[in-house]
Amino acid sequence: MNIAANKQKQIILLLSFLSGLSVLVYEIVWQRYLQLIFGSSVYAISTVLACFMVGFALGSWLIGKWTDKTTSSMKVFIYLExxxxxxxxxxxxxxxQLMELHTLLFQHLEVSQPTKHIIRIVLSFIIIIFPAILMGGTLPPLVKIYHEKKQQIGKDAANVYAINTLGGVIGAFLTGFFLIHIFGLQKTIFLASLSDIVVAVIAFLLYKKGLVQNSPMKKTVKNVKKKQKSIYPKQVISLVLMVYAISGFSSLSFEVYWTKILTLFFRDSIYDFTIVLSGFLTGIVIGSYICGKFIKKMRNPIFIFASLMIVNGLITLLCLFFIHQLPYLTNYLQSMNALYDKYGDSYWIMSIVIKYGYSFLVMLLPTSLFGAIFPIVSQICVKNQQEIGGKIGYIQTLNTLGSTLGSLLSGFVFISFIGIHQSMILTSILIFSIGLALFVYTPWKSNKLKTYVIAISIIGIILVISIVPAWDKLRMSTSFLEPNQEIEKALDLHYYHEDAFGITSVVEFTPWDQKYLVTNRIYTQNTSDLMGLEDHRRLGHIPLLLMENPNDVLIIGLGAGITTSGVSEHNVDSIDVVEISEGVKNAAKYFSEENKDILNDANINFIIEDGRNYLSTTQKKYDVIISDIIFPMSSGSSSMFSKEYYDFAKKRLSNNGMMVQWLPIHQMSMEEIKIITRTFQTVYPSTSIWYGMLGDSVPVVGLFGQKEKLQINIRMIEQKFSDPDLIRNLEEIGLGNPYFLLENFIMEGHSVNQFTKNQPINTDEYPILEFSNPKLYGDLGRQNLKTFERLREDITPYIKE
Structure with a gap:
């Protein structure tokens, strides 16, 4: 005996919720796995997303058709789960296994960067396509089971879609804030897998007991004499589907734009990406749910659909007015110290609440309108009970394919060629235009009134476009300025570049006559403030002075090129510099005086690639590898401090080679420094710690790893200091004689073991730093320098004559 219909619907919605939750867990964790395999290249990550969405599209289409041909949609859903x-x-x-295959391929293939991307697309497709097809196929059978003949398909599709997406919201939030942090990547995947199996078991038990079922397809077909025809012409239905596909393109494009902008003004951490993603999906949930409530009252759903697109085109443009205020509103969000001063011990919770607030102000209304579209299109296009699965699948396929193109083109083409501001304006115009085109085909009682509405809409968008403020490149790319500070009295913008990696700029602080390289509004380690103990040339000189006869040097991270210029002042055979962003390399040209024009140095080989990816695939050996300053706060950066990363570097060292990891200790707690050092030690048992740069603003210490116990050849060092040209450069940065160099020593051996005792290890599986670092506040640089000063040991036992 069947349970009540409303109870049946509640069960289906629960299954939909749990299914949507696990899908987002998989998507986030698998993306991180593939990011680790292919490197933290934005192109690799977007390739993964595109492959995922293609699988969703195929699943919606193929399994949607299969659902209509089977006698039980519930059995289809069980198999999928x-x-x-x-x-x-x-x-x-x-x-x-894919990681091993990827490494093997690129160790033996000498191919161009575009060819590498193509190969990665193929590898991503192979590993992701099958589960993505299964995931994409879950919605059509759920909608078909949930649907009752006497009710409208739009309302039922809205309910299932909203609850499924709500599961995604919760899945994204739990994964980004808790699951990976607590359980690691593998156990998080196992939890999602267990959830799917539980869902399948529940569905199977309900099916076996006959508690949840839909009418068998074969029997239904026999009793149906004539299919219900659509009330709309075929041409109009085709136009509706085309507009829906373009709406998918537009929605994912805006997700890319909003993610880049909002994380730009937050802290670019894993929490911030989670906030934006879950905020975006929340709008989809709200829009779909509200639309489902009112869809019965829609006498002309095509008119509503067209109107929503027109209004959304205007609203996404109007959101730009708020976005242009973000530099004035959010500067304090990038400083945990400012948040702590304002909110005390509640600073972290308040930062999350405020960020969600700003995300909703930017995204909630337009994403709600995007979310309302699916049930309306379902109501327009699905008229026959027997073809619900196929139609819903086809509708989702078109939308998902549009979304795939939107995510790829917006990040790699539009932003890179015309900038994020113009990209948003053009995408808004696209939304408005396709809505207007659909509106033209909508029947009205009065053609005259229809003409007036079209004219007023066109005039309205022209007016909005004309008053949208110009993109303030200086304020959008830097966080130097106070809200009301006059730009011309503070900063000059020398360089500005947007691409898939974000925004890179070079600004000059005119009162001090200093230039700064800024990436994604974060002041980097590079500045033209040369001379003295905070000169970045020290980070290149110290390892080279301690190393006997280094020939081949690898530097991970170019920045402004000042560390590289320090290395170039030594007599080495080759210097390879790996930098992920072409924009950063171009920005380094504006520091030609400070970096001694290294970009035109024929002996230096510049490689545009992810540093970790390069280490995992190159076969070249190096005497010194310098991992330059990387801020651990940013999402994904924890992998550049992981055991696996240090293993890759060790394999690329020559027999007597040295690995150097520079740490920006003003951006880290002492606990995090200990964790990184402990992680480094597991790969390099002979680890020593040295000062790199001293000062209150950007103090740096370095981890030096070698195969053999530290032995300092004082005679070799004295011989290097006999070079008058080198001495002249070293005197500028506080390294004028061998003993000034040795004063930078902090500890080695047993002292380092005691320093890191009982500390956990930062791995790809458990990215500890990525979750702890964004929460830090306080005067960390000064505190850490004082701690290291207390821990310093005598260097004499490590000196050999």
Missing amino acids: IGIGIFGFLSPFLFS
């Missing part, structure tokens, strides 16, 4: 759960359980092993 079992398949997803099994693949999820196996996926960590599959990704580890």
Whole structure:
């Protein structure tokens, strides 16, 4: 005996919620796995997302058609959940095998960067396509089971879609804030896999007991004499579907734009990406749910659809007015110290609340309008009970394919070629235009009134575009300025560049006559403030002075090129510099005086690539590898301080080679420094710690790893100091004689072991730093320098004559 219809619907919605939750867990964790395999290249990450969405599209289409041909949609859903759960359980092993294959391929293939991207697309497609198809196929059978003949398909589709997306919101939030942090990547995947198996078991039990079912397809077909025809012409339905596909393109484009902008004004951490993603999905949930409530009253759904697109085109433009105020509103969000001063011990919770508030102000209304579209299109296009699965699948396929193009073109083409501001304006115009085109085909009782509405809409968008403020490149790319500070009295903008990696700029602080390289509004380690103990040339000189006869040097991270210029002042055979962003390399040209024009140095080889990815695939050996300053706050940066990263570097060292990791200790707690050092030690048992740069603003210490116990050849060092040209450069940065160099020594051996005792290890599986670092506040640089000064040991035992 069947349970009540409303109870049946509640069960279906619960299954939909849990299914949507696990999908977002998989998507986030698998993206991180593939990011680790392919490096933290934005192109690799977007390739993963595109492959995921293509799988969703295929699943919606193929499984939607299969749903209509089977006698039970519930059986289809059970099979899908079992398949997803099994693949999820196996996926960590599959990704580890993919990592080995990727490394093997690029160690033996000398190919161009575009060819590498193509190969990565193929590899991503192979590993992701099957589970993505299964995931994309879950919505059509759920909608078909949930739907009742006497009710409208739009309302039912809205309810299932909203609850499924709400599961995604919760899944994204839990994964970004808690699951990976607590359980690590693999166990988080296992939890999602277990969830899918549980969902399949629940669905199976309900099916076996006959508690949840839909009418068998074969029997239904026999009793149906004539299919219900659509009330709309075929041409109009085609136009509706085309507009829906373009709406998918537009929505994902705006997700890319809003993510880049909002994380730009937050702190670019894993929490910030989670906030923006869950905020975006929340709008989809609200829009779909509200639309489902009112869809019965819609006498002309095509008119509503067209109107929503027109209004959304205007609203996304109007959101630019708020976005232009972000430099004046959010500067304090990038400083935990400012938040702590304002909110005390509640600073972290308040930062999350405020960021969600700003995200909703930018995204909630337009994403709600995007979310309202799916149930309306379902109501327009699906008229036959027998073809619900296929139609819903087809509708989602078109939208998902549009979304795939939107995510790729917006990040890699539009932003890079015309900038994020113009990209948003053009995408808003696109939304408005396709809505207007659909509106033209909408029947009205009065053509005259229809003409007036069209004219007023066109005039309205022209007016809005004309008053949208110009993009303030200086304020948008830097956080130097106070809200009311006059620009011309503070900063000059020398260089500005937007691409898939974000915004890079070079600004000069005119009162001090200093230039700064800024990436994504974060002041980097590079400045033209040369001479003295905070000169970045020290980070290149110290390892080279301690190393006997280094020939080949690798530097991970170019920045403004000042560390590289320090290395170039030594007599080495080759210097390879790996920098992920072409924009940063171009920005380094504006520091040609400070970096001694290294970009035109024929002996230096510049490689545009992710540093970790390069280490994992190159076969070249190096005498010295310098991992320059990387801020651990940013999402994904924890992988550049992981055991696996140091293992890759060790394999690339020559027999007597040295690995150097510079740490910006003003951006780290002492606990985090200990964790990184402990992680470094697991790969380099002979680890010593040295000062790199001293000062209150940007103090730096370095971890030096070698295969053999530290032995300092004082005679070799004295010989290097006999070079008058080198001495002249070293005197400028406080290294004028060998003993000034040795004064930078802090500890080695047993002292380092005691320093890191009982500390956990930062791994790809457990990215500890990524979750702890964004929460830090206080005068960390000064505190850490004082701690290291207390820990310093005598260097004499390590000196050999």
